[in-house]
Amino acid sequence: MPEKVALIGSGNWGSAIATKLGVNVLKPENGFDPVVEMWVFEEYVKFEGGKWERPARGAKPPEGKTWVDEGYSPLTQVINEKHENIIYLPDIPLPVSIHANPDIKSTVTGATMMIFVIPHNFLAPLVPKLQGAFAPGCIGISLIKGIEFKDGKPILISDLLAEEMKKAEGAPVVNMSVLMGANVANEVAKGDFAEATIGCTDLAIGAKWVKLFNTPDFKVDPVADVAGAELCGALKNVVALGAGFVDGLGMGGNTKAAIIRIGLKEMQKFCQVFYGDRNILSETFLESCGVADLVTTCFGGRNRKCADIFAKCIKDGTPKTWDVIEAEELNGQKLQGTGTSKDVMECIHKAGKEKDFPLMVQIHKIAFEGAAPDTIIDINK
Numbered sequence: 001m002p003e004k005v006a007l008i009g010s011g012n013w014g015s016a017i018a019t020k021l022g023v024n025v026l027k028p029e030n031g032f033d034p035v036v037e038m039w040v041f042e043e044y045v046k047f048e049g050g051k052w053e054r055p056a057r058g059a060k061p062p063e064g065k066t067w068v069d070e071g072y073s074p075l076t077q078v079i080n081e082k083h084e085n086i087i088y089l090p091d092i093p094l095p096v097s098i099h100a101n102p103d104i105k106s107t108v109t110g111a112t113m114m115i116f117v118i119p120h121n122f123l124a125p126l127v128p129k130l131q132g133a134f135a136p137g138c139i140g141i142s143l144i145k146g147i148e149f150k151d152g153k154p155i156l157i158s159d160l161l162a163e164e165m166k167k168a169e170g171a172p173v174v175n176m177s178v179l180m181g182a183n184v185a186n187e188v189a190k191g192d193f194a195e196a197t198i199g200c201t202d203l204a205i206g207a208k209w210v211k212l213f214n215t216p217d218f219k220v221d222p223v224a225d226v227a228g229a230e231l232c233g234a235l236k237n238v239v240a241l242g243a244g245f246v247d248g249l250g251m252g253g254n255t256k257a258a259i260i261r262i263g264l265k266e267m268q269k270f271c272q273v274f275y276g277d278r279n280i281l282s283e284t285f286l287e288s289c290g291v292a293d294l295v296t297t298c299f300g301g302r303n304r305k306c307a308d309i310f311a312k313c314i315k316d317g318t319p320k321t322w323d324v325i326e327a328e329e330l331n332g333q334k335l336q337g338t339g340t341s342k343d344v345m346e347c348i349h350k351a352g353k354e355k356d357f358p359l360m361v362q363i364h365k366i367a368f369e370g371a372a373p374d375t376i377i378d379i380n381k
């Protein structure tokens with residue numbers, strides 16, 4: 001039986017990764033079903049004035065009407081007709097194997113390989129709807145960079161997904177891996193060479209994921225370390241806020257390099273303090289998911305960009321909230337580092353470990369407690 005792939009998510013990264021796996025499933029020798037259902041959070045779009053528009057944020061169609069009555073089309077329909085995600089990854093063709101689907105249950109029906117790639121705050125209502133639909137023996141992989149909480153304690157998103165999928169009566173255990181790496185989505189989608197790391201429990205399962213994702217311009221390597229790879233992906237988004245603050249203040253490369261170095265050490269320490277029982281490998285930090293992702297995010301990511309604007313606006317005396325910056329700059333894409341900064345701070349605070357994480361603490365103070373951006377260098381005191 002061919003492997004049946006389901007892609008849960010269709011944002012900037014979900015659509016970019018579709019350009020790799022969508023090509024691999026079309027090669028008969030790879031043994032995949034040639035159709036990948038891609039779950040899309042349905043939205044409505046209209047081509048007007050030479051560009052694609054969505055209704056204003058929070059707007060509702062007039063009483064008794066739908067957005068379709070108002071001349072809009074469902075995003076799924078446009079993706080399937082144009083083979084392009086015109087909102088989240090414009091100007092990049094999607095392979096014909098990718099079929100946009102607004103219904104989560106039918107997206108995963110019969111799936112033997114499930115890929116999770118949505119901002120993690122949207123996971124909770126979605127996961128219970130998968131139960132009973134995917135195939136027994138199905139394996140999963142999370143491309144989500146963040147952390148979650150359960151009973152007041154931090155929990156890996158890959159663990160949470162496995163636990164939630166097991167909740168239905170008689171539900172099978174889903175082995176979960178992660179794919180993390182230096183992967184700014186637009187660059188990956190353009191075909192610029194990039195590397196990624198699969199963190200897996202078992203290298204035989206890692207090899208299945210490599211076969212699905214690896215292409216000549218996207219080199220994927222497995223490591224037997226789910227927790228290390230996943231935590232690197234989550235924590236670097238917080239360090240990137242620090243990098244954005246120093247950019248916004250007009251500081252140069254030396255300062256940013258210092259933030260990256262201190263950030264990497266605090267990422268390692270966070271793994272030791274909070275996940276010391278997970279056998280995290282020191283080599284993981286030298287893979288694409290570690291230092292490489294930290295570097296690319298601190299130079300080219302959305303977290304860096306929004307933090308740069310946050311600091312500049314404070315400096316200019318016209319401060320803006322994170323929500324406003326996200327809405328103005330990201331066209332519906334979501335900032336991950338701010339939520340993760342709060343989550344990380346909660347872990348540090350509960351454990352009374354503030355002294356061990358001066359950079360993470362200072363980033364939180366600047367982002368949420370009104371500290372001036374130039375206090376970023378107070379970590380040196």
Ligand code: NAD
Nearest residue numbers: 010011012013014041117118119122144145184185333334
């Ligand atoms: P995104 O920020 O581009 O898009 C947001 C997505 O959320 C869209 O698909 C949107 O339709 C969906 N959405 C909006 N409201 C929703 C709701 N109420 N319920 C469900 N979905 C809703 O997303 P992304 O960049 O693909 O990020 C997904 C994950 O991938 C994140 O954890 C991110 O850190 C990670 N990641 C992103 C990149 C990148 O460069 N974009 C690279 C690597 C990893």
Ligand code: 13P
Nearest residue numbers: 181182183184301302303
């Ligand atoms: P941003 O969310 O900051 O754009 O980072 C993307 C990413 O994870 C690059 O690997």
